[in-house]
Amino acid sequence: LSNLYNSLESTSHLRYSVFIAIVQLSAQSGDLDAVVPTLGQLESFFVAWDVDLDEKRRLILLLSNVLSEESEFQNLSYEYLIQYLKTYPQSTASYPKQVQETAVKAVKQALNLNFVTNFTDLNNLGPVQSLKASHVDLLALVQVFVGGDVKAYTAFVKKHPGFIEKSELDGSKLERKIRLLTLSSLACGYVDVDAGDLPFKVIAQALDIEDGDVEEWVVTGIRSGLIDGRIDQVKKVVCVSRATHREFTNKQWELLSDRLAGWSNNLKEILGVLQNAKAVAASQQQNQQQQQ
Numbered sequence: 001l002s003n004l005y006n007s008l009e010s011t012s013h014l015r016y017s018v019f020i021a022i023v024q025l026s027a028q029s030g031d032l033d034a035v036v037p038t039l040g041q042l043e044s045f046f047v048a049w050d051v052d053l054d055e056k057r058r059l060i061l062l063l064s065n066v067l068s069e070e071s072e073f074q075n076l077s078y079e080y081l082i083q084y085l086k087t088y089p090q091s092t093a094s095y096p097k098q099v100q101e102t103a104v105k106a107v108k109q110a111l112n113l114n115f116v117t118n119f120t121d122l123n124n125l126g127p128v129q130s131l132k133a134s135h136v137d138l139l140a141l142v143q144v145f146v147g148g149d150v151k152a153y154t155a156f157v158k159k160h161p162g163f164i165e166k167s168e169l170d171g172s173k174l175e176r177k178i179r180l181l182t183l184s185s186l187a188c189g190y191v192d193v194d195a196g197d198l199p200f201k202v203i204a205q206a207l208d209i210e211d212g213d214v215e216e217w218v219v220t221g222i223r224s225g226l227i228d229g230r231i232d233q234v235k236k237v238v239c240v241s242r243a244t245h246r247e248f249t250n251k252q253w254e255l256l257s258d259r260l261a262g263w264s265n266n267l268k269e270i271l272g273v274l275q276n277a278k279a280v281a282a283s284q285q286q287n288q289q290q291q292q
Contacts, residue, residue, distance in 0.1 A: 001025060016049045020059060027066035032073065039063070039076075053087060060084045061102065068109075075115050081106045082122065090126040103127035104135060107142055112170050117181060117226060119145040120246065137163055147246055149182040150208050179207045183217060184226040187243035197237035198229075 005018045026035045046056055061084045067077035085106060088099055095103075107128060110116040122128055123146050131139050137160055144152045153174070157164065164171045186206050190198040200214045207217060218238055221227045228242040 011048050011050070013049050013051070015045070016051055016055060016059070019045070020062065023062060023066060027069065032066065032070055036073065036076070057084060057087050060087075074113060078106070078109045078113055078116065081109060082125075085125045085127045088127050090129070095127050095130050099127050100130060100134065103131055104138065107131070107138055108167065108169060111141070111145065111177075112173055114173065114177070117177070117184075117224070117244070118246070138167065145178065145181065148178070149185065149206065150178055153178040154208070179209070179217060180221055180224055180226055181246060182206055183221045184244050185246055187221070187227045187229070187238070187240045188245055190238075190240040191243050197232065197235070197239050200236040200238075203238070
């Protein structure tokens with residue numbers, strides 16, 4: 001198949017069909033490692049092969065499905081799943097059954113995969129929003145991960161006993177994730193210098209953990225990339241230098257605008273100091289020349 005693929009013109013539409021066959025065969029033989037390096041060029045392939053939207057959807061969904069069978073490609077599988085759903089715009093009309101089933105699959109993967117921490121983009125997808133009628137509880141759980149905290153998650157679990165297990169979700173992973181997201185949201189309020197440092201007790205209360213477990217969770221949060229900071233073991237606080245906003249609302253835009261304005265003013269002050277130093281140096285040099 002590889003020889004056939006390479007023998008065709010780079011713009012031949014037949015390459016699309018051959019590539020699908022290569023993906024399917026690679027999946028059956030457990031040789032997806034040979035295909036994955038080429039996927040970075042997929043968008044350019046679509047243009048060269050002149051594929052239509054349905055063909056594009058077919059290949060993207062196929063890639064997501066076969067990649068999901070390999071543990072090392074779970075993250076990539078999810079990314080293609082989201083890419084597939086993005087090809088369906090917001091609509092008041094109902095989506096095809098396959099699209100809705102794919103939306104459910106995407107939500108469950110997002111909840112179970114450790115690397116997925118942004119649920120806002122997923123929640124805003126048209127096919128996901130369409131689940132409000134058929135999967136009310138699942139979408140309610142997504143809302144918890146969009147902007148809720150440990151307290152909200154605990155309340156959801158109590159209100160919907162057995163739902164996590166019935167939905168084939170990993171309860172331990174969900175608890176870990178909501179704690180990290182709660183920590184991230186909490187840390188956002190302590191990034192500014194004026195806010196001071198984040199006390200261990202505040203973290204323990206928000207994450208519903210023992211005081212002795214705080215450092216471990218902060219380190220996990222830093223490793224996950226959700227926050228940056230320094231732990232002060234003596235004062236039992238975290239000096240937060242950066243935190244990830246889970247939702248980027250008008251409030252976050254205003255904060256960003258204020259910070260940019262602050263940086264701009266600081267740069268102007270620094271520029272003024274440099275210009276003044278340059279003028280002083282030039283004046284001193286001129287005086288020395290006159291004295292000579």
